[in-house]
Amino acid sequence: MRNLVIRYAVFVTGLYFLSLGVVCIVKSTLGTTPISSINYVLSLNTPLTLGTATFLLNMLLILGQFALIKGRSTRKDVVEILLQIPFSFAFGAFIDFNMWMCRGIEISNYWYALAMLCVGCMSQAIGVVLELKPNVAIMSAEGFVK
Template identity: 65%
Template sequence: MIMRNWIIRYAVFIIGLYFLTLGVVLIIRSSLGTSPISSFSYVLSLNTPLTLGMATFILNMLLIAGQFWFLRGIGTRRDYMEIMMQIPFSLLFSAFLDINMYLFRDMTPESYAGALAFLAAGCLIQAFGVVLEIKPNVVAMSGEGFVKYAARRFGKDFGRVKVMVDVGLVLLAVVTSLAMTHSIIGVREGTLVAALGVGLLVSFINTRLISHIPVHRILRR
């Protein structure tokens, strides 16, 4: 029973990762920007030979290195094991990104209304993926882990640190785009919509939908 429960947990987590990447790709295909956590990786993929998945994996490794730095002198063995677990799932996440970028390579909106529809669908699917990712409580992805351990190191609130990290990534994306192309590419109004909308959708799905379906009860056993 315990083994079955853990298999279900990891299966739900991996499904969540896939939907999370699918949402990110749909937002990108809207041509209105991308989510803050993916903004820097997306700009790199537009201006270098790196795919979005490759650029994301590099960023995740940097975030993982940052977590080790935050934990110096205060980390426990469990903390370090949690961080090490992020590496294989970061690789899987990056692979899902490239798979979805390929599958939806020809999908482009023909109007601004269509772009908004892509953006809305991407935000909804990304939020659903986030909920499925966090519900099993098995592994924190590198972005969340970075915020978690930064908040612990500096004694700050998790939510405030997350906002600072998201803003920092967007600013880094803007600066990188300006340096490489002398214009802002990859960061648009959709980035702001995703930053605000996904969080609200996660809260709604988590409290109003997921809590009423069998998966929630299974994961609580």
């Protein structure tokens, strides 16, 4: 049981680093990752925050997974998909928290933008490793592709 708790803690830590990477890349003003582009545009053109838009898109991907497995799902498939809901919520909350923490960051030149982009990429790389290594759950984008 202790091992499982540690694995989930590592997974959630990975989600935090992923969210920090998303925020750093957005703050770099050099664009955003493909998976976050729709969320980012929604956050710019609606009252939704980036974290809320990310959560809503993840919910659409979860619904898409249910549509794809309709009629041939196992209990394990359903549990795996339902487990994505709380993690999607946490991921969105982490994004909003990091956006709030970085609210004062303004990029003044291209070199600072490149540095922020590199920090974001490094943070996402760490997050991906910490998300995949414990092998406890997957996020909705990966689940949709799977």
